[in-house]
Amino acid sequence: MSGIDWNDLYRTTFPELVRFLHRKVWDAERARDLAQEAFVRALQHEPRKPRAWLFQVAANLARDEARTVIRRKKHLVLLKAEAEVMEESSGDPSADLAEQERWVGVREALDTLSEKDREALLLWDAGQSYTEIANQLGLAVGAVGTTLSRARKRLAAAHEELQKEKTDVARR
């Protein structure tokens, strides 16, 4: 298998891949499924640069996943699913709710970023190097820092703004 230690690669990359995918599909189980699927494909194809390949495939899988979702329908399903999760959760319901709210807050803040800025930020957060991000997004390495700088500022500002809005609404 071309000298790649797939076991080691799997151990180190799988969590990063799930982390990356989770911010795209916002479903932990689905993110794990897609990460596994990316690894299955990698093992089948044995790419020469498996790590970058995995993230590319993961991004494409997530994109295709998004395409297949009819948001309006899924919202209905999600609402129902979330309700069921709440009911089924054996843990602290308020903690579950708080986690959901945190996720929503992050998601909304990420949604304010441009696609490229968001992608760069998520790839960096998932452990990709500047060179890997540059390759995946078609950027110069020198432009990755600028992209990340912009993305981080926007994320921080948007998250703060959204939290403030929610606080204001809660006070009313």
Added chain:
Amino acid sequence: MSHVDDGALHAYLDGALDEYPPAEAARIREHLEGCPACSERLEEERSVRARAHDILGLAAPQVELPSFEELRAYVERTRPAGPAIPLRSYRMRLAASVVLALGTGWLLRGGVPGGLPGDRTAPAVTLESEAPPPPALTQAPAEDEGGVGVVSLLAEEDVAVATGSGTDAVARAASTPIEPTFEEEKAQEELDVAASRRVAAAEAVVAPEPAMATGFDTVTDFDADVGVSTMVAEAPAVRGASADAVELGGEPVRTGDVADGGDVTRADDTAGEAQAGASRGAVATEELASADVTLDAAEKSGAGEAEPEAGDTAGDDRDAVVVEAVPESAVVAEDERPERARSEGPPVRSALEQSAFTALRAPAEEVDAPAADVPSLSVAGYEVVRVTNLGEGTEPLGTLVVQRFEDGSTFEVYHLEPDVPREVLPAPDETHKEASVLAETGWIVLRGPREAAELQLLLDALFPPG
């Protein structure tokens, strides 16, 4: 010495200066050591970076690592005999549309025996829905026959007509595989050496950012007043061309030339060319019914246009594809439609499926299978006023269908391409409300002078009953 920019500061904080050219990295480090202002900025950026990291950490999932041995065993069990070409079927339909459009343009532009430029021979085209796209579409970007370029994807199996040039764009539109190809991998390696070079491989894998400021450019117009029924009846060979059979997914499409442009509304001429005496070709689809639609391939000016016929200064030779607008239910046969995601509730997974490993589905087939709904182009029961392609040059953004209410007012149905955000649409008229949905095929936005709930019902009508 100039200060370092924010990007360099973040690269420094990220420990990524080693990936910069050594001289540039050394300059940045040296400057930061001696510049109080930049050192101060560095601390500000460090704070921003930490804040962003904390925010992302709020949504970090708990990750359990499934067994790699099981994963590998699964791969060995399911390893395909040969290399798969995972392309979603809708991409194949798009590719098929492109092929048909190309073939049609070729035919009508003179590919028919005795026809116009080049005396090209137009072959009968047979498209298998599951066949891979022809190599010429995906591997020969330099070859532009000067004919039809890209692509008006009206609906899954509609005849598509497009203008412009650049088969590379066709290839990009028609094929966005999940997995990078060998060539793409190789191109990426080249990028490691010269990372600043943008490589097509990356473009092919990463969805291009939509041109947010792009205006809408009418590429294809349609005129509902044309007597299509007559044309269909008279479709076979007027100019001596044989009625070549073009099969698309088993639906025969008969091509033939229709007479001079006298009874065909002229296409808008964006280049200001002479319009008199345009002779047109036509494609008539059989087994279609009701509302007639004429799509005029209004060829835009610019590079890649069809070469003008020598000595023909009085008229332009245009291609008109005449399609009888398919009733919504006929755009895709019901039995071909994938079952919709239903709103009764989430799919129930068995305990076995819940296990980390068995959650793996058939890796290629299922992901690449056609999924979810395919909307109709227009709302049944309302007159179609016009169909317009949205986009500029070779970057199609979508399709606009304008339909008429009983009272004469109109509503608009925007079908955006899959990667196009709805924000590209201009703000709606003040008197209009809108309803929208993200479908498999991209955003669909419906706007009109009605309440949102009513528009929502119209939007729902675009989808087959689920």
